[in-house]
Amino acid sequence: MKFKRMLAVSAALVMALTALTGCGSSTPADGSAAADGKTYRIATDTTFAPFEFTNESGEFVGIDVDLLDAIAKDQGFKYQLDSIGFDAALAAVESGQADGFIAGASITAERQKKFDFSDEYYDSTVCAAVKADNTATSLDDINGSTVAVKTGTMSASWAESIAPQYSLNLTYFDDSAMMYQAVNSGSAVACFEDYPVMAYGVSQNNGLKLLVESEDDAFATPYGFGVKKDQNAELLEMFNEGLKNIQENGTYDKIVAKYTEAK
Numbered sequence: 001m002k003f004k005r006m007l008a009v010s011a012a013l014v015m016a017l018t019a020l021t022g023c024g025s026s027t028p029a030d031g032s033a034a035a036d037g038k039t040y041r042i043a044t045d046t047t048f049a050p051f052e053f054t055n056e057s058g059e060f061v062g063i064d065v066d067l068l069d070a071i072a073k074d075q076g077f078k079y080q081l082d083s084i085g086f087d088a089a090l091a092a093v094e095s096g097q098a099d100g101f102i103a104g105a106s107i108t109a110e111r112q113k114k115f116d117f118s119d120e121y122y123d124s125t126v127c128a129a130v131k132a133d134n135t136a137t138s139l140d141d142i143n144g145s146t147v148a149v150k151t152g153t154m155s156a157s158w159a160e161s162i163a164p165q166y167s168l169n170l171t172y173f174d175d176s177a178m179m180y181q182a183v184n185s186g187s188a189v190a191c192f193e194d195y196p197v198m199a200y201g202v203s204q205n206n207g208l209k210l211l212v213e214s215e216d217d218a219f220a221t222p223y224g225f226g227v228k229k230d231q232n233a234e235l236l237e238m239f240n241e242g243l244k245n246i247q248e249n250g251t252y253d254k255i256v257a258k259y260t261e262a263k
Contacts, residue, residue: 039078040235042068043089043098047175050200050259051104051122052083064102066255067121068225071242077235085174087152090115090226099232100239104194106154106221116229118239120222121252126155127195127213129202131183136190139166139212145189146171148179155192158219180206200260 044064045052052062060083072079084092090105092098094114106124107117128147130136139162146169149156159170171188173179176197182188184207193201195213202208214220225239246252 037078039080040099040232041082041097042079043082043084043092043101043103045086045089045103045175046083047177048086048104048197049176049204050197063122063255063259064104066258067243067246067252068102070246070251070255071239074242074245075238077238086150087174093226093228096228096231100225100227100235102225104197104223105226107224108154108221111226112229114229115226116231116233116236117224117226118236119243120224121243122196122223122256123220124154124223125195125213125215125220126158126192127198128159128190128192128211129183129198129208130190130211131186132207132209134189134209134211136211142190142211143167145169146187148173148182148188148191150174150176150179150193153192153194154219154221155194158214158216159192161216161219176201180208183208196260 047053048062048064050062051064052060055061060081065081068079068081082089082092082098086103086105089098089101089103090111093101104122104124105111107120111117128139128142130142136142144167147159149159149170149172151172151174156170156172159168162168163170171182173182176193179188179191179193180201183191190211191208195210198208198210202210225236227233227236243252246255
């Protein structure tokens with residue numbers, strides 16, 4: 001089990017940050033571990049199934065969403081979950097407008113310069129996918145093509161690293177849904193994504209099929225919950241303790257299975 005992404009803050013994120021207080025869902029958990037009754041603001045992505053996404057009932061759900069809720073209940077702290085997008089989530093924490101983020105974020109050396117991370121809670125590799133009816137079976141078959149990548153992600157970094165070898169023309173998008181649409185519409189031949197996310201999307205009939213999974217360990221990193229460096233140490237400690245507890249009591253496995261096992 002694995003997942004990852006890399007931070008890339010653009011000017012457009014400034015608008016997202018100014019609207020932070022009105023974005024996403026508010027999901028307070030019962031409890032009062034924080035002595036001052038503080039409600040932590042946690043930022044997350046908008047569409048990164050099966051980690052965070054909106055289900056058919058209009059509810060914001062996913063592995064990250066359920067893990068945070070279970071950990072908060074275990075540790076007795078309150079939180080508000082703001083769904084604002086991946087780059088915006090990390091930028092919100094860096095700027096102090098959010099206390100933490102949980103968004104399928106890879107723990108990388110570069111990010112550790114700005115953030116303190118929890119113990120890892122999931123691992124991932126990256127992959128490339130093409131339209132379901134495409135006859136391509138390897139990267140050689142998409143040589144010279146335009147491909148879609150998601151800004152700031154580990155999968156985009158992998159695509160960038162192999163672009164010269166396969167003469168790939170990279171087109172950047174803000175979310176996964178836009179990438180998939182580009183491939184399905186024919187404006188891009190392939191897209192690059194975290195493997196578990198793509199596997200889930202294919203299982204949900206997103207119109208794509210897996211082309212190849214990267215075997216480069218440089219792009220296989222664990223996910224972690226993050227806070228601004230040297231800030232919110234108590235929140236990070238509670239997350240780690242809660243994560244340990246729900247792993248030991250079986251709650252963690254039930255949450256992951258809920259979103260990854262075939263129905």
